[in-house]
């Protein structure tokens with residue numbers, strides 16, 4: 001840890017503990033620095049990135065591989081859990097590192113070990129798995145963050161995926177448009193302009209993360225014909241109020257970004273201070289339903305610990321076989 005980072009973290013009330021920082025990578029961008037207003041205790045952006053003592057508390061239920069990716073890895077860089085789609089992780093590097101990350105044990109440089117970027121032959125082997133598995137209809141580039149690759153390297157992967165007939169849809173999951181929009185250069189925008197359907201799912205948790213650079217970046221991506229979606233993690237003290245999420249989702253829809261998933265936090269080590277209960281999450285979703293345009297409501301999702309997959313945690317509006325409650329809580333009969 002260099003002195004500049006250490007001073008910065010401490011000036012925001014965070015922890016620059018060596019053991020903590022060598023276990024979980026620390027990195028932020030100038031965009032993030034510019035949108036942080038106060039400190040790690042009270043700022044919803046600082047709390048996502050600035051290391052905190054609370055991370056040293058690892059609870060018994062927390063897991064090194066919280067969503068069980070390891071068991072579904074047929075070849076390095078691929079996670080094949082669902083029949084029709086795979087994750088393809090070309091690098092475990094990110095533009096910034098989020099303190100609540102569910103892959104925090106896997107992403108970023110670790111003490112003494114460099115970050116892991118797939119070699120050309122490993123990328124070829126992963127592509128071969130996709131080529132020879134005709135059930136794969138969609139490829140989801142994730143990581144790490146695929147938009148930290150150079151436009152040329154990302155372009156080579158996208159070219160190869162476009163050439164595979166049974167792959168009809170390409171999806172990219174990225175924090176870059178929010179955390180470091182300057183990486184979406186003209187060359188990167190050009191690389192994303194494709195014939196096949198390409199969906200970019202941006203990871204964002206709070207409206208404070210949207211500044212003019214982010215707005216301009218999303219506008220230029222949109223012009224390429226890429227479809228924009230978002231995913232957020234429900235985080236205690238950061239976005240665990242219906243008004244906070246409503247403001248975020250409205251801002252996204254107004255920018256042409258459809259909120260896709262709101263993830264219940266995973267059991268990643270040292271993240272219990274970010275978690276709330278499923279019942280609390282469902283209360284928040286209930287408060288949004290009906291009061292917020294359907295376009296602005298994502299599906300509330302849980303990735304079941306251990307690797308059984310994702311399921312929606314949508315609150316239930318049906319009681320018994322025929323009693324339905326409306327969003328205001330009034331009962332009605334159907335049928």
Ligand SMILES: *Cc1c(COP(=O)(O)O)cnc(C)c1O
Pocket residue numbers: 067079080081082085086087140310
């Ligand atoms: C989350 C995830 C996906 C994508 O799931 P969707 O519900 O289609 O967004 C695909 N594969 C794995 C292994 C995942 O964890």
Ligand code: SF4
Pocket residue numbers: 093094095096097098100101102103104107143144145175203
């Ligand atoms: S950008 Fe995504 S993968 Fe990278 S640290 Fe944040 S949550 Fe984890």
